Amino acid sequence: MPELPEIYNISEQLNKEIVGLVITNSTIFQEKSINIKTKDFNNSIINQEIFNVTSRGKWVFITFKSLDKLFINLGMGGDLLYTTEIPKKKHQAIINFDNGYLLSFRFWWFGYIHFVKKGETHHMTNKLGIDIFRDNITKKEFLTLVKARRGSLKSFLLNQKNIAGIGNYYIHDLLFKSKINPLKKIPEVSTRKLGMLYNVILSEFEDSISKRGAHYELDIYNQKGLFQANNVAYKEGELCLCGTKIKKVKTGSTSSYYCPRCQK
Amino acid sequence: MPELPEIYNISEQLNKEIVGLVITNSTIFQEKSINIKTKDFNNSIINQEIFNVTSRGKWVFITFKSLDKLFINLGMGGDLLYTTEIPKKKHQAIINFDNGYLLSFRFWWFGYIHFVKKGETHHMTNKLGIDIFRDNITKKEFLTLVKARRGSLKSFLLNQKNIAGIGNYYIHDLLFKSKINPLKKIPEVSTRKLGMLYNVILSEFEDSISKRGAHYELDIYNQKGLFQANNVAYKEGELCLCGTKIKKVKTGSTSSYYCPRCQK
DNA sequence: TGGATAAACATAGA
DNA sequence: CTCTATGTTTATCC
Incomplete structure (x- = not known):
């Protein structure tokens, strides 16, 4: 179960790697992980360009240039890999980029990849408390x-x-x-x-x-x-x-x- | 603090005494006990004829012929007297009838005399559970x-x-x-x-x-x-x-x- | 413990 | 403790 340090690290690594890339394809193996229909999800994110990646607590936020966002929670154990080859281990979703790389999302149990349109709120994160690290809490x-x-x-x-x-x-x-x-x-x-x-x-x-x-x-x-x-x-x-x-x-x-x- | 048996008894006694009587006057000494302005309260009940009196749990209900109602809760200790003379003990409200009798409401602490118009609901009693005695619960x-x-x-x-x-x-x-x-x-x-x-x-x-x-x-x-x-x-x-x-x-x-x- | 309300805490479910 | 929803208890107010 990745906690703040792991999530922070993952989001910073992603921020270094995927900003500017464009999503070319998306495959959902477990519809329970997403918040809308698979078809809508794919239509929503394909062709979007990554603007930045950040985090808060145990959540990773991928923001597109359009300001639409993905809210990602790896749940109780799970990983998020950036690679060129589809991993052999069972995964719940794959997102492909225009540079040949892909993201593989693997959840051991519950995990979420939620799509949220620009300006809309996300019920699972809008009540999140302070991130003592990112918020520079005294x-x-x-x-x-x-x-x-x-x-x-x-x-x-x-x-x-x-x-x-x-x-x-x-x-x-x-x-x-x-x-x-x-x-x-x-x-x-x-x-x-x-x-x-x-x-x-x-x-x-x-x-x-x-x-x-x-x-x-x-x-x-x-x-x-x-x-x-x-x-x-x-x-x-x-x-x-x-x-x-x-x-x-x-x-x-x-x-x-x-x-x-x-x-x- | 009167509980079901006392409240049941009081409501039955009232039902024997005041049905058919008409309210001629009303005096509120403690406005916190009622749910509307004193003036509105008096205007609402004066000249109303009592249709019946019943109870549920710790609440007494006086229904008028108009189907407007009074919801009475004696709170933590208190009494409700039917008499011809104003009692000497401190009381919060007096209601007079056309037969010369009056009701005196005395609350030791919190108590309510709420006026509710025909058909309207009363937020303090509409969530009340069963009255095991009046509801013939098996x-x-x-x-x-x-x-x-x-x-x-x-x-x-x-x-x-x-x-x-x-x-x-x-x-x-x-x-x-x-x-x-x-x-x-x-x-x-x-x-x-x-x-x-x-x-x-x-x-x-x-x-x-x-x-x-x-x-x-x-x-x-x-x-x-x-x-x-x-x-x-x-x-x-x-x-x-x-x-x-x-x-x-x-x-x-x-x-x-x-x-x-x-x-x- | 009369009653409302909010917060705190516990538990089940997905 | 990943998060939500629901139930239950506690604290405070009037």
């Missing part, structure tokens, strides 16, 4: 945002309407490095720790982006990233750096792994 | 209704959108007599106990109505009711009939008192 703004709420900090961070881009892989590491217990509610966490969390998010994401994302995700060139988090092991009973056994707790629909000694 | 209907939900049974019963008329006084007794622990969620309660609960609600309400309501509430003649619940004491540590100490637990915004032995 620590003060971050603290104001967080402290307005009283629920669990982990839920807050994972909710894309608050802060877009944090998912289940990075959250453990972010909380570990900020020494925050994943069960805590926002009012129970000191301002100092919330400030530390802000620093950690920025530095961790910058670090990961510079390494082209997480080690188990692919970039558009089919290359794995070099970033490895996992300061807190993903198995109950494994040892933290401090020697304490990692604890597993249910936090909503997923679990959290944390060190009872380091994360108070 | 046990099967009751079970279907309850079992469609998964939240706490106590919340379900107190929510006027589900079943109208149960409040904080009767709820303890109803759960005690049904041997249901007030902390249970609906799926955790056996069908047998839910069926028992249905019987208990009907029998308890019938009993209370026959005694003109709870012992601490007043009917329209300023007389206290004769019904006493309190099988489960309202003080932590007091003894249940079985000798076990009553336990107090938080259930949402209020507390529940229950016998850990009798109410499993």
Whole structure:
């Protein structure tokens, strides 16, 4: 499940590669991935020229010269490859360009490629929260945002309407490095720790982006990233750096792994 | 806080006393209690003849011959007296009839006397749930209704959108007599106990109505009711009939008192 | 817990 | 936690 650093990286790579290219063909293998009929989708994007590519949270935005857009979400695992040959692995969609290259969209489960006409809004992204990286959010703004709420900090961070881009892989590491217990509610966490969390998010994401994302995700060139988090092991009973056994707790629909000694 | 039995009793008493009477005057001391301007309210009801009086849950409905209506809610404590003399206790409204009698509305806190024109709907009562007593709900209907939900049974019963008329006084007794622990969620309660609960609600309400309501509430003649619940004491540590100490637990915004032995 | 409303939280579904 | 929709609870207001 690619999160902010991977999506940021993918969008920047695409921005380098496909701006100015024109779409010559499009093949949809899974109509559930798109938001309109396949025929309409193809008619809408073929012959369009790419204007730019950017991202917000876990969403990639491809803007055409016409200002129509594609909103792409890779869902729970998936990749977006830029290549000349159709990949052998099962994919949901292929988009061809006039330079002989193509984009292959592969979703492990749910994923979206939504076409949105110029000026129209997209219901899945118009409520997206801040992208702490692209929006140049200051620590003060971050603290104001967080402290307005009283629920669990982990839920807050994972909710894309608050802060877009944090998912289940990075959250453990972010909380570990900020020494925050994943069960805590926002009012129970000191301002100092919330400030530390802000620093950690920025530095961790910058670090990961510079390494082209997480080690188990692919970039558009089919290359794995070099970033490895996992300061807190993903198995109950494994040892933290401090020697304490990692604890597993249910936090909503997923679990959290944390060190009872380091994360108070 | 009058609940179904008291409200049922008040509406039936009114139905015996005021049908056919004509309103000659109306005085509003607290404009927050009504839904339109005082002047409009008075103009709307003066000279109207009472057609009938009925109730649903904690609401009293006075219908005029014109089919305009008054929707009355006594809120958290309050009384509605039918008398010839203006009561000395502070009241929010007085309505006079052509036989020399008057209705005095007294609210301890929030209470409503809403005027609704013929055919129009009233937003506070149009989502009201069933009145188990007036609607002749069968046990099967009751079970279907309850079992469609998964939240706490106590919340379900107190929510006027589900079943109208149960409040904080009767709820303890109803759960005690049904041997249901007030902390249970609906799926955790056996069908047998839910069926028992249905019987208990009907029998308890019938009993209370026959005694003109709870012992601490007043009917329209300023007389206290004769019904006493309190099988489960309202003080932590007091003894249940079985000798076990009553336990107090938080259930949402209020507390529940229950016998850990009798109410499993 | 009287009732409205909004936010917060939980769960199922696609 | 990918996102939506729905249900349920909590908090605050009047």
